[in-house]
Amino acid sequence: MSGSKQRMREKKLSKQPASVQYTSSPFNSSQSGGSWNGKGTPMSGHSSSTYGASPGGPSDRGGWVRGHQKDGGAYEEELPKFITAAAFAVARASEVQAMLKAVTKETGSCHVSGAIPNHMRRRAMSHNTKRLPCRLREVATRMKEKGLKAGPKKKEQPKNKSRKARRRHGNLLLEFNRRQRKNVWLETHIWHAKRFHMLKKWGYCLGDRPTAKCYRACYRAMSHHCLLQDLSYYCCIELQGDEDKLLACLSQLTSKDTGPTFAAVLALSGRRQGSTTVYRAGQYPSQPLGPVTFLWRPRTPGSSHRQLWIWAHPTLKQNLFPELQSVCQCTKPVIPSVALVVTPAEPAPSASKPGPRQTKKSPGAKRKRSAGDGEAPPEKKIVGDGTRPASAPVTWTSASTGIVINDLTMEVVRYRLIGPQSHAVLTEALEAATDCDAVSKAQASPLWWPQHCKDQAQMTLHRQQAEVFQTLKGVCSTGEVPPGTVLSLNVEDPRLALPKKRTQALSVVSADQDIDETTRELMLNGVPEHCCQSSLWDRFVRDNVTDNKLSEQEINRRKREVLVPGSRLRPTPLQSRVPVLMVQQPGKQVGHEMSGWGAGWDLLLPKGWGMAFWVPLVYRGVRIGGLKMSLKHSQNKGAPHFPHDFPDCPAGVCFQGEQETELLNKFKRRPPAKRTNYIKHGCLAPFRCPWQQLVEEWELITSEALEVGSGDEKRQGQSGAEPGGQPRLAAALQTGFSVLRNRKSLKMLSNWCRPTTTKGQRSLRARDQAPLDAASGAALLTTHVRALAWVRLSLLSKGRPELHAQVCVATQEDLQRLGDKKEAYSGPLEHPHKDRFKNKVKRRKKGSKKASPAPKSSTTLPTREAPDPHPDPPLAMAACPLPPAPASSAAAAGQTSAGPSGPPVPAEGPSSSSAASPANLVLGLWPDPLPSVTAHCSRVTLGWVTQGDFSLSAGCGEALGLVSLEGLVHTLMAQPAEQRGLVLLRSPSALHYRWAKINVEA
């Protein structure tokens, strides 16, 4: 039998039901009687004729065989002489039964699609039965219906409440409160959640970026109109006490070297907002905590009692708060007395109102509220604030100093408006409060405004503030107001004057209109001191305003009753006067171009009024930004962003750890073949920046350089030169590293970084500045050991710097080629490195399949071989601006850790290489004990980029990064004067170095 025939036969047989196998059927063996002769087979057609051992028939053949057989042996000439009818019938009956069963039973997939040949099947047939041939349609429709019935039944979770019940206001609020138990919502959460990608961060739910595509639109809003952000997640800490004592306590946290402190004159008067960097008490310059802004309440005449608000990022607050407590010796928590807190004006929205949970309303009966005394919906529960547990006390007092610390987190809403037109948005959305009429003034009222109106002094103050606010309209741009100006105002509820349509608020200043005297005064000197006094500082007023806020529903009801639809509510309800504070935020203050970019106003409101102000602001045509936009804002401003750019602060360290795991997980989610092999790109740590290792290595390099510079004849006495560097090392060993924040040093460094003579830039008159030379450089370095400097890099040609891009030192040859006018030199190329770990990863994979992975030898990280062979190591080294120790000296150094290119840290490499256990190996990433980070590539690494992007304001790639101070100073000294400050920048997944210009902002 040919092969094909055989196959066909097998196929057919395989489809037979099991009982019809023509092998030894039970009948044959249990054949009763001797009805069969030895050879005889039952007469069952020729199919069974071959059954048994027919003489001459192929013995291997069994069962049914198709077609005519050649040998003819299949055909029996001899017919059985007799058959037993009953037995025969029984045997056939079972066969017939099996056959019938086989016919009716649907094989395999029973879908109708199985009934049409492959090439005629279409995917859409399963949805649209009309695409099927007529004869199958009915079956298919039936199947579809069956599937529809079965499908969703499994998925559907039985909800115990109907949707209508779930969406009822009270139940909805309960659900909301449950959902924000872990991460607290801001007041604008629901508004944001509909439009933003939300992130759970720092104990809050925050909007990261809008779902709409509006990156450029948001940038335009920042630079031409106004961008709005909800910054209520920033934590406010209130300090109260005597001015002298407060200043004495706080001075331990700050240093004058870093700029203005809490005692800065203008900030102390309350006219300006101040900002400073906070350190752990008495630890300057090590152990910084982070940047804060602060606001003093203006002095009340005849009293030295002061009030101070410190605004800090939530991650910073966790470190700052205990520090403040210890500095002010505030250890006694104060249990808030209940009577003081709640002073409801009307009986209705009292805080003790039982929610629907307790009262268990019977459905239907109470659902329709009667006109007056309907029960209030359960109040929005403020549970803790994301940075502290709900039950923790908020107030601490001190017996010795008399200072009271209050945690006002989530008590004050803070909105930020960024952009030159933000004052126009504010002046249009807000309206100075109107005086209340005589009748309500005469009555005793629990509301704060009528009482406020009774005080004549307060009212004159209010009128003055309103005048200042009016003059704000005459200002062309937000940046024209002195930076940090504070303006206080009592405003009307902005919901009352909500425009019908969303329109862009623009300032109306005509070109020929001259500046009048009041506007000029505002622009020059800001707001007078007495106008900064606000009721918002008063806890009583804040609570009163929050408790008596008219609900949206009530406002709408009153609006409905207005005779002319859409007109303003008059008279203004007594409850709708709110004290607010406006604080000007300075724009870009560093650098030369785009100065004043990104200036804006911050709006501080009492708790509970968030949405009432948010929507009217949105109706003035602002754009809304999220966390991502605030990052871009500070990037364009050239300011470091907390906690991203503060690697020496605890919050920054924490952030870097989070960022690393996040990036690593993202990397691992890619299919292995599509991942970047960072080893081949010569990138040691693409997801983090080993700052500590960087500063340590640069310290070694410079000490080597000093040794060499001090005299070659002393080469033998290198061990003698060693002690010189040793104490510095020992001193710095515990401190880790710090970021340079000393303003004088920064200024000096900033001058050094500029090329002295370039077209378009005049030589700067820096009489009192030390010129860049070895002495001044060394002086700077000895005062700042193991320091990082914050630099801004702008690319000279194309390229978009990425996160964690390397900042490298250009070699002399590179600089020469760049100076050569004939060729357009975009930068050198790094030669691809070799991935020595690839095989190990592969081997481990194989090993793990078979058995436990083979133990890794401790020689996985030979220290010297770690960096891949440089294409031209002598050239690279020689061209490196630092005079490196020649190989001989490195050899002579012997037991001292390594040469300039030698990795100092992996000195303990072999011992700790167990950390690089095969389990930790990821293809394309260096295992943990990194080799020398500075000397890994052909250009020496200076530092890394912490933020980088194409800057829309500068029109080129711009990056913000940190570099080793020692490395920077040495690089600058080695560079020719006209090319000073040029470095190379290389992204982690690229081999091309790009030219960039370093700017140190001071």
Place this chain on the structure above:
Amino acid sequence: MTDGRVPGAAVLPQNPLTPPSGGLQSVEMDPVEYTLRKRLPRKLPKRRNDVYVNMKTDFRAQLARCQKLLEGGGHREICVHGLGLAINRAINIALQLQASSQGALQLAANTSTVELVDDLEPDDPDEAPGEPMTRTRNNSAIHIKVYYPSP
């Protein structure tokens, strides 16, 4: 930015329209060091045919922009503004425009004075006189109207 003991005397490459500072208003030497921050000149509403000239953009680009406005943009007149150091360049641009138009264009120049604001921030803020100051100084500006005379 930079600092100088003499306020108003520090010479800087500055933002688009602000040239190096002009007159010295007060020459007293302050005991406290100050950091000088210049604010941008007052920004005024701008029509489409207003061209503010600066020293950073390429001269040819600015000239081309003006030509485009006059020829392609369909404006009968444009206004070229220059402040301080950029006055020269504004004049240059206007004259070039006129020369290239073979006498079809006419010029009308106006001068004015612009008040500029500087912020002085003390380096040592805690000392007694260390109060931030604001100063105003004046700078010259030119406004040249370049137009096709009406027939």
